[in-house]
Amino acid sequence: MAAMAVALRGLGGRFRWRTQAVAGGGRGAARGAAAGQRDYDLLVIGGGSGGLACAKEAAQLGRKVAVVDYVEPSPQGTRWGLGGTCVNVGCIPKKLMHQAALLGGLIQDAPHYGWEVAQPVPHDWRKMAEAVQNHVKSLNWGHRVQLQDRKVKYFNIKASFVDEHTVCGVAKGGKEILLSADHIIIATGGRPRYPTHIEGALEYGITSDDIFWLKESPGKTLVVGASYVALECAGFLTGIGLDTTVMIRSIPLRGFDQQMSSMVIEHMASHGTQFLRGCAPSRVRKLPDGHLQVTWEDCTTGKEDTGTFDTVLWAIGRVPDTRSLNLEKAGVDTSPDTQKILVDSREGTSVPHIYAIGDVVEGRPELTPTAIMAGRLLVQRLFGGSSDLMDYDNVPTTVFTPLEYGCVGLSEEEAVARHGQEHVEVYHAHYKPLEFTVAGRDASQCYVKMVCLREPPQLVLGLHFLGPNAGEVTQGFALGIKCGASYAQVMRTVGIHPTCSEEVVKLRISKRSGLDPTVTGC
Amino acid sequence: VEQSPPQSPGPGKAGDAPNRRSGHVRGARVLSPPGRRARLSSPGPSSSSEAREELRRRLRGLIERSRVMIFSKSYCPHSTRVKELFSSLGVECNVLELDQVDDGAKVQEVLSEITNQKTVPNVFVNKVHVGGCDQTFQAYQSGLLQKLLQEDSAYDYDLIIVGGGSGGLSCAKEAAILGKKVMVLDFVVPSPQGTSWGLGGTCVNVGCIPKKLMHQAALLGQALCDSRKFGWEYNQQVKHNWETMTKAIQNHISSLNWGYRLSLREKAVAYVNSYGEFVEHHKIKATNKKGQETYYTAAQFVIATGERPRYLGIQGDKEYCITSDDLFSLPYCPGKTLVVGASYVALECAGFLAGFGLDVTVMVRSILLRGFDQEMAEKVGSYMEQHGVKFLRKFIPVMIQQLEKGSPGKLKVLAKSTEGTETIEGVYNTVLLAIGRDSCTRKMGLEKIGVKINEKSGKIPVNDVEQTSVPYVYAVGDVSEGKPELTPVAIQSGKLLARRLFGASLEKCDYINVPTTVFTPLEYGCCGLAEEKAIEVYKKENLEIYHTLFWPLEWTVAGRENNTCYAKIICNKLDHDRVIGFHILGPNAGEVTQGFAAAMKCGLTKQLLDDTIGIHPTCGEVFTTLEITKSSGLDITQKGCG
Numbered sequence A: 001m002a003a004m005a006v007a008l009r010g011l012g013g014r015f016r017w018r019t020q021a022v023a024g025g026g027r028g029a030a031r032g033a034a035a036g037q038r039d040y041d042l043l044v045i046g047g048g049s050g051g052l053a054c055a056k057e058a059a060q061l062g063r064k065v066a067v068v069d070y071v072e073p074s075p076q077g078t079r080w081g082l083g084g085t086c087v088n089v090g091c092i093p094k095k096l097m098h099q100a101a102l103l104g105g106l107i108q109d110a111p112h113y114g115w116e117v118a119q120p121v122p123h124d125w126r127k128m129a130e131a132v133q134n135h136v137k138s139l140n141w142g143h144r145v146q147l148q149d150r151k152v153k154y155f156n157i158k159a160s161f162v163d164e165h166t167v168c169g170v171a172k173g174g175k176e177i178l179l180s181a182d183h184i185i186i187a188t189g190g191r192p193r194y195p196t197h198i199e200g201a202l203e204y205g206i207t208s209d210d211i212f213w214l215k216e217s218p219g220k221t222l223v224v225g226a227s228y229v230a231l232e233c234a235g236f237l238t239g240i241g242l243d244t245t246v247m248i249r250s251i252p253l254r255g256f257d258q259q260m261s262s263m264v265i266e267h268m269a270s271h272g273t274q275f276l277r278g279c280a281p282s283r284v285r286k287l288p289d290g291h292l293q294v295t296w297e298d299c300t301t302g303k304e305d306t307g308t309f310d311t312v313l314w315a316i317g318r319v320p321d322t323r324s325l326n327l328e329k330a331g332v333d334t335s336p337d338t339q340k341i342l343v344d345s346r347e348g349t350s351v352p353h354i355y356a357i358g359d360v361v362e363g364r365p366e367l368t369p370t371a372i373m374a375g376r377l378l379v380q381r382l383f384g385g386s387s388d389l390m391d392y393d394n395v396p397t398t399v400f401t402p403l404e405y406g407c408v409g410l411s412e413e414e415a416v417a418r419h420g421q422e423h424v425e426v427y428h429a430h431y432k433p434l435e436f437t438v439a440g441r442d443a444s445q446c447y448v449k450m451v452c453l454r455e456p457p458q459l460v461l462g463l464h465f466l467g468p469n470a471g472e473v474t475q476g477f478a479l480g481i482k483c484g485a486s487y488a489q490v491m492r493t494v495g496i497h498p499t500c501s502e503e504v505v506k507l508r509i510s511k512r513s514g515l516d517p518t519v520t521g522c
Numbered sequence B: 001v002e003q004s005p006p007q008s009p010g011p012g013k014a015g016d017a018p019n020r021r022s023g024h025v026r027g028a029r030v031l032s033p034p035g036r037r038a039r040l041s042s043p044g045p046s047s048s049s050e051a052r053e054e055l056r057r058r059l060r061g062l063i064e065r066s067r068v069m070i071f072s073k074s075y076c077p078h079s080t081r082v083k084e085l086f087s088s089l090g091v092e093c094n095v096l097e098l099d100q101v102d103d104g105a106k107v108q109e110v111l112s113e114i115t116n117q118k119t120v121p122n123v124f125v126n127k128v129h130v131g132g133c134d135q136t137f138q139a140y141q142s143g144l145l146q147k148l149l150q151e152d153s154a155y156d157y158d159l160i161i162v163g164g165g166s167g168g169l170s171c172a173k174e175a176a177i178l179g180k181k182v183m184v185l186d187f188v189v190p191s192p193q194g195t196s197w198g199l200g201g202t203c204v205n206v207g208c209i210p211k212k213l214m215h216q217a218a219l220l221g222q223a224l225c226d227s228r229k230f231g232w233e234y235n236q237q238v239k240h241n242w243e244t245m246t247k248a249i250q251n252h253i254s255s256l257n258w259g260y261r262l263s264l265r266e267k268a269v270a271y272v273n274s275y276g277e278f279v280e281h282h283k284i285k286a287t288n289k290k291g292q293e294t295y296y297t298a299a300q301f302v303i304a305t306g307e308r309p310r311y312l313g314i315q316g317d318k319e320y321c322i323t324s325d326d327l328f329s330l331p332y333c334p335g336k337t338l339v340v341g342a343s344y345v346a347l348e349c350a351g352f353l354a355g356f357g358l359d360v361t362v363m364v365r366s367i368l369l370r371g372f373d374q375e376m377a378e379k380v381g382s383y384m385e386q387h388g389v390k391f392l393r394k395f396i397p398v399m400i401q402q403l404e405k406g407s408p409g410k411l412k413v414l415a416k417s418t419e420g421t422e423t424i425e426g427v428y429n430t431v432l433l434a435i436g437r438d439s440c441t442r443k444m445g446l447e448k449i450g451v452k453i454n455e456k457s458g459k460i461p462v463n464d465v466e467q468t469s470v471p472y473v474y475a476v477g478d479v480s481e482g483k484p485e486l487t488p489v490a491i492q493s494g495k496l497l498a499r500r501l502f503g504a505s506l507e508k509c510d511y512i513n514v515p516t517t518v519f520t521p522l523e524y525g526c527c528g529l530a531e532e533k534a535i536e537v538y539k540k541e542n543l544e545i546y547h548t549l550f551w552p553l554e555w556t557v558a559g560r561e562n563n564t565c566y567a568k569i570i571c572n573k574l575d576h577d578r579v580i581g582f583h584i585l586g587p588n589a590g591e592v593t594q595g596f597a598a599a600m601k602c603g604l605t606k607q608l609l610d611d612t613i614g615i616h617p618t619c620g621e622v623f624t625t626l627e628i629t630k631s632s633g634l635d636i637t638q639k640g641c642g
Helices: A003-011 A016-028 A047-061 A084-089 A091-113 A127-149 A228-237 A258-270 A366-385 A412-419 A434-437 A470-482 A487-492 A500-505 B047-065 B076-089 B104-115 B133-140 B144-150 B166-177 B200-204 B208-229 B240-266 B344-355 B375-388 B487-502 B531-538 B552-559 B589-601 B607-609 B618-623
Strands: A040-045 A065-068 A154-155 A160-161 A166-170 A176-186 A188-193 A222-223 A243-250 A274-277 A279-286 A292-298 A304-310 A310-315 A317-321 A354-356 A396-399 A406-410 A423-429 A447-451 A460-466 B068-074 B094-097 B122-125 B128-131 B157-162 B182-185 B270-272 B274-281 B284-285 B293-303 B308-309 B337-340 B360-364 B391-394 B394-405 B410-417 B423-428 B432-433 B438-439 B473-475 B515-518 B524-528 B543-550 B565-572 B578-585
Touching: A003 A487, A040 A366, A040 B144, A047 A065, A047 A127, A047 A366, A065 A176, A084 A091, A084 A127, A084 B104, A091 A127, A091 A228, A091 B208, A091 B552, A127 A154, A127 B552, A176 A366, A222 A304, A228 A243, A228 A258, A228 A396, A243 A279, A258 A274, A258 A406, A258 A412, A258 A447, A258 A460, A279 B274, A292 A310, A366 B128, A396 A470, A396 B524, A406 A470, A412 A423, A412 A447, A412 A460, A434 B208, A434 B240, A447 A500, A447 B240, A460 A470, A460 A500, A470 A500, A470 B589, A470 B607, A470 B618, A487 A500, A487 B589, A500 B589, B047 B094, B047 B104, B068 B076, B068 B104, B076 B133, B094 B543, B122 B144, B122 B240, B128 B133, B128 B144, B133 B144, B133 B337, B157 B166, B166 B200, B166 B240, B166 B487, B200 B208, B200 B240, B208 B240, B208 B344, B240 B270, B293 B487, B308 B473, B344 B360, B344 B375, B344 B515, B360 B394, B375 B391, B375 B524, B375 B565, B375 B578, B391 B618, B394 B423, B410 B432, B410 B515, B515 B589, B524 B589, B531 B543, B531 B565, B531 B578, B565 B607, B565 B618, B578 B589, B589 B618, B607 B618
Parallel strands: A040 A065, A040 A176, A065 A154, A176 A354, A222 A243, A222 A310, A243 A274, B068 B094, B157 B182, B157 B293, B182 B270, B293 B473, B337 B360, B337 B432, B360 B391
Antiparallel strands: A160 A166, A166 A176, A188 A317, A279 A292, A292 A304, A396 A406, A406 A460, A423 A447, A447 A460, B068 B122, B122 B128, B274 B284, B284 B293, B308 B438, B394 B410, B410 B423, B515 B524, B524 B578, B543 B565, B565 B578
């Protein structure tokens, strides 16, 4: 693979002019964008985490770069600035709203620790939303300044391919512009899926594209879906005191470890989020008083039921933003099932000089840091003489539900599927964070498990951590797993006392032993 | 002696196996060469390691079955002397002449693993490792040898542990699990202010546990401020009630004390709330609160008595000052407080007291957090200063006077400059001394059985199997010399000691790359070497230091300061840019540091950091995108956003 990458770099790098001359003479003549005359060395379509990382990296390597970005307003009319999903309608606002909800919990803890705060403390959505939105806007601005500083040309236009080297962009006012480039990277990401077959879904429902930009509190909310987006949103809405229900048709957090997933749900349920399991919505109607009446079906009994809500939030998955790109004009192949772009291990599409990274790509983890790293490595291969490929194994992630869930590596079921039950050893513990004791919090779902190979030295395959600050806890261990850590090595690591993360280095009880995994005392 | 962070030993040679530090552990695997995505080669016990295991069992058997076992070489004059000694005592010995058996060299290797002694003769009496020729003769002269020879499990206990703290309890429980008859002696001598507490030692009663809870209380004060920015609405004036907090914390501690007693009982460990003092070999006197004395004997002993706060030795200090022994159960709010000292205890206490809104001053003789990375220490201090803690640098108190009695009263402190003749005076409600800790080793009869202590520090020198100068006496935790003073270290070393003594294990406690965290208002987590130590050991030109300032996402909306949190790693250029020092100043530093410490155990390199994907948005992810080297001199401040 490395050899192949080197060979390709040779074509794109050292012999760039010659190969382009051939390509230009052959096919690129239509728009006059022949070799050496194209507008840019690199054109990036999509100004999200991955796209911007590519653009900045290429500019740093001295290339002439343009980024085109355009946010199609959501069906509810929400739109935002530069930076993509993560910054505007993803990680950033959700973690801030999660933090708002956590602070609500801390306010309840405070009296136990001697702070005289009269309870209950009300929450003002408008104030939070404004603060979050202002921060996001400052980030939008920051991204634009960064592009400017690095002399990356930025176009706020909606792009579609004209041919394999040329893209047509339409600006807000309808003005068209043609851009040509030697290399093109598609990084348009994805948008929430609407269940368009459900009556009223599109008219009355919102998605994660809208929730963070609401000026007024969503009020009593029905969240439909069991993705991490659904659970995170339901979690913070509950946390800031809203009546929140989650409707799940089948399993929560598909693709994640199922024991952990069910504990996440258990924790949410015991903290006020209501769940409608095994149910699927069939229609949404607006009542004369403005409330939304949702009708759903219990999938096992077939019985219908209804409920009224102020807001219905669809979080049933995401679709790639590829439809308006006219990919067929350039000859870029997509998956017929998912419409995602098909790429090889060097992020190359079916067209040699067109690449794709981030959520728009088939089979990649939909995570900001993955897109950023993949983008940077791609550009380093294109323009920096590197041959390093992106390693998509052991990507750590964290679900910011009220009790956070951090994981890296294989889930227990995946480990068993790959290695067989008899070759897998799972060490686990129920623990109580020290801060929970004085606050009188329930720690039933604070749990950690490490999935290892059973044969010495018991290579660590996966780590799963449910508890406060799971993201912070997981990051370092992700490094350990990357280093090929064994169970023995993790156990030889001295703990940091008193923290939650020390529970990981104190895991002694295997599931196989059947012993009680509850941690007692120090 | 103030706490020092863990430190690595001397420099490693370039090209050493990445996990060379774990070479003593059975089945230790070898990592593939450092660099990208290292994966271990497939394991599987080799026949040589099996053979070694078999040899080890054979030697154990010899040692356990023989009243006297001598590993000797037929031509060695020292071995001959020892043999003659036992023969003169009329004692029959089992002798293995290493030069006359085929696997003599192997035996010697395994012996050195078991005993940490490479030479012959290597003498065991009734399973106790006595040592070489000199030690055997010393033991003979002190009467110990005769005592050991008499021993036919005529002792009351297999193991008596003096000190019921983290290290002692873990050792006791492990030994009991291995079927031994174990006793724990624990007695808390009240502080000069009369504070005393239950079972569990410093960490549980007057250390980690209450301090982290008070730290959490202070963090909650900050969270309350933040929460308004996140939309929570309540009365601006929030007061802190010391009594409510302290009562809640003390309740939690009582439940832990109770839990320890219960778990000792469950494991059939005898617990005696008495003060232990050695009276002769293998015999200890236990004195209870009422002054009643009881005598117990045991085959082996572990000293785990820990340390207590030091006093200044100036007029008024013991009468009027408190220490960390008193603070956490103080029945009244300390009010305006002077903290004397710059240890992590001093800074942590000053930090949370200021967090409750108290007027706090720290008096520092010389530097902050001695032994820790000084750049980090100064940043810890300056954050505290920005958040209302006052620092009086280069002063030491010379006299404490009481102006008014009360809860709290009023104290006048006279201090003088360490540099000139300047003196200053201040009035405080409370003076908290946190100038270091002294080992509890001087009043326990150690001299009666010949256990050597460092006369200056009071600490007990031990070898790498925690053995003192007297073969059957061991020491773990804060009393042992040159070891990190940390609860998890004591727990680990106590447990491993019990397994070596009674479980035929060979695993030694690994004191390398021990991570720790200082719970100051802005937490500081570290693992490995401080920058100055790294420079001293490896030379500046062989190091590359990567660093950055960062702004936690949660701080942005809260309107907290940018360019304050800081991350730094120190890499050894001669060894594949291996990470030899890890430092982070920021929220949840402890939670962040732990995993990186595990990664450092596995030979973490800069390349691996770069190859690892971050978890977004967290603070920990900052280590996966470190680009700026200190040597480049480039600006690391974060401008605006993103």
